[in-house]
Amino acid sequence: MSVVTRFAPSPTGYLHVGGARTALYSWLYAKSKGGEFVLRIEDTDIERSTEEAKQAILDGMQWLGLNWDTGPVYQTERFDRYKELIQKLLDEGKAYKCFMSSEELDAIREAQKEKGEKPRYPGTWRDRTDHPEGQPFVVRFKNPLEGSVTINDHVRGTIEISNSELDDLVIQRTDGTPTYNFCVVVDDWDMNITHVVRGEDHINNTPRQINILKALGAPIPEYAHVSMILGDDGKKLSKRHGAVSVMQYRDDGFLPQxxxxxxxxxxxxxxxxxxxxxxxxxxxxxxxxIGQSASAFNTEKLIWLNQHYIKSMPASDVAEHAKWHFDQLNIDITTGPSLESVIAIQADRVKTLKELAEISTYFYQDYDEFDANAAKKHLRPVARGPLELVKDKLLALEEWTPQSIQSAINATAEELEVGMGKVGMPLRVASTGGGNSPSLDVTLHLLSKDKVGERIDKALTFIANRENS
Structure with missing residues (x-):
C-alpha cells in the first residue's frame, strides 16, 4: 500500500508555526515512504475563509519548500460530492433529518449543564418520520449507540472512546452546506489518505470521523495526533511570544532550512x-x-540554527533568500559585487539575513552620511595625512587584490610610523560609512578601486569642513 498523507489547513489566517510543523511531519512521512503528499484547503467556513489566507498558506508552504504532489484541493469545489454521500446515508438510514430549532437545543443543553451532565443532543429526531413540511432541518449522522471506537495512535498509543460518549453529529447545516467533520471524512476517503497527522485538538473528532468512514464503507487511515507547541514561558504559543506566522520568520531574516x-x-x-x-x-x-509531551519554542535555539546555516550553507543558496531582504531595502545588488562574495565575508558577523542586508548596504550604494560616533572618533584632522597617503598608494596599485590592498595599508603605517589603527580605522569609516566591517583587505577589494578613492575624498571633505566649523 502506497503511503498518502495530507496537510489540510483552514484558510482563516496565516500559516502558523504549529501548522507548519504538522505539514512538515506529514510531508516527511510521505517522502520517507516514497509516498504522496496532498495539500487540501478546508474552506467550508465560508464566512471566515479569505483569499488572503489561502495565499498566505501557499506562500508559507512554498517558502519552506514543502511542495505538494496533489493539490491544492479546495473543499468548496467538492460540495456536489458531499451532498451525494449525505443523501446516500439518508437513503440507507445511517443519517436523518433533525427539525429541532437551535433555541430548543440550547435549552436542552442548559438543562443538562444544570444537572451536571455533558451537554449533548438527545437523539429526539433519530427515529421519527413525522417530518413537518417546509421546515428548516439539519442532517445528523446516526452514531452507533453501543460499542466503542479504538484508535491506535502513532503518538498517543491506544485510545478507546465509548460510542455512548458521542452524540449524533450534524453533517449538513440548515442552508444545505456540509460540515467540517463530514467533508474531512469524504476527502480522506476520496484522496486515499493512509496516514493522518494533525494536532491533538482533533482527538475528539477522530472517533466521530471513524464511525462515518465505517458507515460509508471506507478504509480507516492511521492517525498521529501531535502535541501543541508552547512558548518559552510554558503557555500556548501565541502572538505575545513574537512571530508565530511562518512568513514572519522570512521577514525577520531566517532561512527556511x-x-x-x-x-x-x-x-x-x-x-x-x-x-x-x-x-x-x-x-x-x-x-x-514523535514524543507525547508538548514542546517549548525557544527563539534563541532557532537563532543559533539560523547562524549555523548562514555560515555553513553554500553562499549561492543563502543568496537566493538574502536577495529578498535587499529588495525590501530598495537596494539594487547589480550595482556592486556579487551577493555570494558579500555573504562569504559577512556570514560570520550576522544572526539573520535581514541583519546581513542592513550591514551590507555600502557595497551597493553610497551612504548619505557617516555614522556619527565613528566619524567623531576617527575622522579627525589627525586622520587627514594617513587618508591622503593611503589613497595615493591604493590608487597606484596595478592589481586590485586583497593582498595588494593590505600591503598598501601596511606601507602607509610604516611610512608614517603610526600604528595600524591610525590608518585602518579612518580608512574603514571613509570606505563604509561606519566603524564596523569585515577586514579591510577583502572589504575594499569588493568595493572597487574607484569607489574607494571617491569615498576617501568624501571623508577628506568631511574632515576639512570639521576643521573649518
Whole structure:
C-alpha cells in the first residue's frame, strides 16, 4: 500500500508555526515512504475563509519548500460530492433529518449543564418520520449507540472512546452546506489518505470521523495526533511570544532550512542529533518517533540554527533568500559585487539575513552620511595625512587584490610610523560609512578601486569642513 498523507489547513489566517510543523511531519512521512503528499484547503467556513489566507498558506508552504504532489484541493469545489454521500446515508438510514430549532437545543443543553451532565443532543429526531413540511432541518449522522471506537495512535498509543460518549453529529447545516467533520471524512476517503497527522485538538473528532468512514464503507487511515507547541514561558504559543506566522520568520531574516530544522526537533528526535539536512530528516523520520509531551519554542535555539546555516550553507543558496531582504531595502545588488562574495565575508558577523542586508548596504550604494560616533572618533584632522597617503598608494596599485590592498595599508603605517589603527580605522569609516566591517583587505577589494578613492575624498571633505566649523 502506497503511503498518502495530507496537510489540510483552514484558510482563516496565516500559516502558523504549529501548522507548519504538522505539514512538515506529514510531508516527511510521505517522502520517507516514497509516498504522496496532498495539500487540501478546508474552506467550508465560508464566512471566515479569505483569499488572503489561502495565499498566505501557499506562500508559507512554498517558502519552506514543502511542495505538494496533489493539490491544492479546495473543499468548496467538492460540495456536489458531499451532498451525494449525505443523501446516500439518508437513503440507507445511517443519517436523518433533525427539525429541532437551535433555541430548543440550547435549552436542552442548559438543562443538562444544570444537572451536571455533558451537554449533548438527545437523539429526539433519530427515529421519527413525522417530518413537518417546509421546515428548516439539519442532517445528523446516526452514531452507533453501543460499542466503542479504538484508535491506535502513532503518538498517543491506544485510545478507546465509548460510542455512548458521542452524540449524533450534524453533517449538513440548515442552508444545505456540509460540515467540517463530514467533508474531512469524504476527502480522506476520496484522496486515499493512509496516514493522518494533525494536532491533538482533533482527538475528539477522530472517533466521530471513524464511525462515518465505517458507515460509508471506507478504509480507516492511521492517525498521529501531535502535541501543541508552547512558548518559552510554558503557555500556548501565541502572538505575545513574537512571530508565530511562518512568513514572519522570512521577514525577520531566517532561512527556511533553519526553520525546518528547528520545527522537526519540536517533538521529534533522532538520538542527540541537532542539525539535519532535509535528506537526513527524510531518512530518519518516523511517526513513532514523535514524543507525547508538548514542546517549548525557544527563539534563541532557532537563532543559533539560523547562524549555523548562514555560515555553513553554500553562499549561492543563502543568496537566493538574502536577495529578498535587499529588495525590501530598495537596494539594487547589480550595482556592486556579487551577493555570494558579500555573504562569504559577512556570514560570520550576522544572526539573520535581514541583519546581513542592513550591514551590507555600502557595497551597493553610497551612504548619505557617516555614522556619527565613528566619524567623531576617527575622522579627525589627525586622520587627514594617513587618508591622503593611503589613497595615493591604493590608487597606484596595478592589481586590485586583497593582498595588494593590505600591503598598501601596511606601507602607509610604516611610512608614517603610526600604528595600524591610525590608518585602518579612518580608512574603514571613509570606505563604509561606519566603524564596523569585515577586514579591510577583502572589504575594499569588493568595493572597487574607484569607489574607494571617491569615498576617501568624501571623508577628506568631511574632515576639512570639521576643521573649518
Amino acid at each position: 533553519a526553520v525546518l530544522n528547528y520545527l522537526v526537533r519540536l517533538g521529534w528526535s533522532h538520538g542527540d542529533q541537532e542539525v539535519f539536512t532535509l535528506d537526513e530528516m527524510i531518512e530518519h523520520f518516523s511517526l513513532d518517533g
